[in-house]
Amino acid sequence: MAEALKIFQTTLMPSLSQTPSFHKPSFQTLSLRRTSPPIIRCTISPTSTSGEISKAAVGSKGIPWGCEIDSVENAAALEKWLRECGLPEQKMDIKKVEVGERGLVANNNIRKGEKLLFVPPSLVISADSEWSFPEAGEVLKRYDVPDWPLIATYLISEASLMKSSRWSNYISALPRQPYSLLYWTRGELDRYLEASQIRERAIERINNVTGTYNDLRARIFSKHPNLFPEEIYNMETFRWSFGILFSRLVRLPSLDGRVALVPWADMLNHSCDVETFLDYDKSTKGVVFTTDRPYQPGEQVFISYGRKSNGELLLSYGFVPRQGTNPRDSVELPFSLKKSDKCYEQKVEALKKHGLSASQCFPLQVTGWPLELMAYAYLAVSPPSMSGKFEEMAAAASNKNNTNKEIRIPELEEQAFQYILDSCESSISKYTKFLQASGSMDLDITSPKQLNRKVFLKQLAVDLCNSEQRILFRTQYILRRKLRDMRRGELKALNLFDSVSKFFK
Numbered sequence: 188m189a190e191a192l193k194i195f196q197t198t199l200m201p202s203l204s205q206t207p208s209f210h211k212p213s214f215q216t217l218s219l220r221r222t223s224p225p226i227i228r229c230t231i232s233p234t235s236t237s238g239e240i241s242k243a244a245v246g247s248k249g250i251p252w253g254c255e256i257d258s259v260e261n262a263a264a265l266e267k268w269l270r271e272c273g274l275p276e277q278k279m280d281i282k283k284v285e286v287g288e289r290g291l292v293a294n295n296n297i298r299k300g301e302k303l304l305f306v307p308p309s310l311v312i313s314a315d316s317e318w319s320f321p322e323a324g325e326v327l328k329r330y331d332v333p334d335w336p337l338i339a340t341y342l343i344s345e346a347s348l349m350k351s352s353r354w355s356n357y358i359s360a361l362p363r364q365p366y367s368l369l370y371w372t373r374g375e376l377d378r379y380l381e382a383s384q385i386r387e388r389a390i391e392r393i394n395n396v397t398g399t400y401n402d403l404r405a406r407i408f409s410k411h412p413n414l415f416p417e418e419i420y421n422m423e424t425f426r427w428s429f430g431i432l433f434s435r436l437v438r439l440p441s442l443d444g445r446v447a448l449v450p451w452a453d454m455l456n457h458s459c460d461v462e463t464f465l466d467y468d469k470s471t472k473g474v475v476f477t478t479d480r481p482y483q484p485g486e487q488v489f490i491s492y493g494r495k496s497n498g499e500l501l502l503s504y505g506f507v508p509r510q511g512t513n514p515r516d517s518v519e520l521p522f523s524l525k526k527s528d529k530c531y532e533q534k535v536e537a538l539k540k541h542g543l544s545a546s547q548c549f550p551l552q553v554t555g556w557p558l559e560l561m562a563y564a565y566l567a568v569s570p571p572s573m574s575g576k577f578e579e580m581a582a583a584a585s586n587k588n589n590t591n592k593e594i595r596i597p598e599l600e601e602q603a604f605q606y607i608l609d610s611c612e613s614s615i616s617k618y619t620k621f622l623q624a625s626g627s628m629d630l631d632i633t634s635p636k637q638l639n640r641k642v643f644l645k646q647l648a649v650d651l652c653n654s655e656q657r658i659l660f661r662t663q664y665i666l667r668r669k670l671r672d673m674r675r676g677e678l679k680a681l682n683l684f685d686s687v688s689k690f691f692k
């Protein structure tokens with residue numbers, strides 16, 4: 188389980204910015220009141236603001252903090268508090284918006300190339316933030332808990348203190364249930380995302396979150412039950428805090444990729460047309476972004492959450508952009524070696540040497556497929572006589588050293604294309620089956636609230652499957668044309684050969 192902690196620090200990072208890398212923390216620490224921590228007694232109702240939360244509240248009714256995902260009242264209170272704490276005058280206000288429930292809307296003309304936000308480090312939550320309950324923070328640091336689980340625990344600790352936490356206005360404006368695949372049940376994932384590889388990614392992510400929580404509980408929380416009572420630090424609260432991190436945590440390239448929650452900046456929604464990211468600005472000492480287009484008063488201002496596919500956006504942020512609007516969209520297509528292949532073992536061995544396995548996924552885009560996939564396809568269709576080249580093919584399929592080496596084996600090209608086409612068509616039929624069934628899918632509803640949820644999830648799944656299937660159809664079209672041209676060329680060559688041999692008879 189300790190593995191899960193490592194994974195969070197390395198691979199699971201969604202970001203509202205790009206360029207991942209790490210360096211020593213350089214955030215100022217937050218100056219908080221040094222009062223003795225309020226006693227947490229787990230007895231009272233979810234609406235309490237006195238620093239106490241109830242066991243039942245966290246367990247059965249969900250999280251007793253945060254707000255409805257579209258609450259602008261809590262967002263307005265957040266804005267007021269941020270101003271009091273030093274957030275400079277802004278050219279944007281939090282409003283209800285068409286895209287993304289709440290968002291930042293220009294209240295002034297904004298020029299292209301203008302720097303906006305200027306959120307000071309004192310208003311940013313990072314791994315260095317001071318805990319209202321310092322003993323808990325010290326214990327986690329003693330155990331070298333990595334940034335992700337550390338910030339997740341910090342958020343729960345501060346949230347559980349309700350009004351006694353410095354961050355109470357921020358936490359009150361966070362969604363009580365972030366849109367995220369973390370909140371889909373296994374049954375919902377199986378039912379709605381059966382055709383898409385995002386289902387596997389979601390299951391893996393849920394398992395990582397569960398593993399991380401179990402690991403923290405076994406190694407730390409159980410040894411310090413007074414600091415980390417299970418009524419507060421449990422799977423439900425961790426699901427919430429990781430849901431918040433997946434959908435709001437920012438990686439700041441100018442702070443060497445340090446991760447942080449940036450109140451106010453995290454009210455910005457994503458647009459696939461926008462190419463601007465949040466970052467720390469050393470000259471103004473604040474988190475900013477530079478607009479890549481002008482905005483007029485009343486227009487929603489967007490940033491980019493990174494170059495992500497629709498599936499990745501659904502996984503971390505719980506939405507799917509409109510079909511055809513995401514130039515970075517891609518679909519993961521699964522491939523595997525045939526067990527009946529005479530060289531199966533040898534090929535698996537070669538793949539293993541380069542960090543790959545007998546079953547691999549490769550991303551397809553409307554513009555084409557990666558060189559790595561072509562190399563993998565060559566390997567999959569290679570006859571025993573080519574065993575001397577297996578290593579080279581596996582190395583090119585893994586592209587571990589980013590050499591982007593293209594290998595071409597003309598005599599295997601047709602078979603390799605056919606291999607990719609077969610996998611593409613088998614995937615297309617899975618999507619078609621789901622999309623056809625989705626029209627008549629029994630939603631198994633017992634309440635109107637549930638109806639809304641199921642309709643919502645189904646719509647997200649339909650949107651995702653349509654966008655992924657569209658890429659597969661495009662790939663199918665290109666491959667069929669390539670194969671047809673190749674086969675016509677072969678036929679012509681064969682006819683020519685026939686007539687030449689007849690001539691010599």
Ligand SMILES: C[S@@+](CC[C@H](N)C(=O)[O-])C[C@H]1O[C@@H](n2cnc3c(N)ncnc32)[C@H](O)[C@@H]1O
Binds near residue numbers: 286435453505
């Ligand atoms: C960083 S927060 C942005 C602020 C958020 N709208 C709010 O009201 O708290 C990210 C969340 O905003 C929503 N969101 C962002 N961009 C979106 C978009 N283009 N379409 C739909 N929802 C979006 C998603 O719910 C996502 O999980």
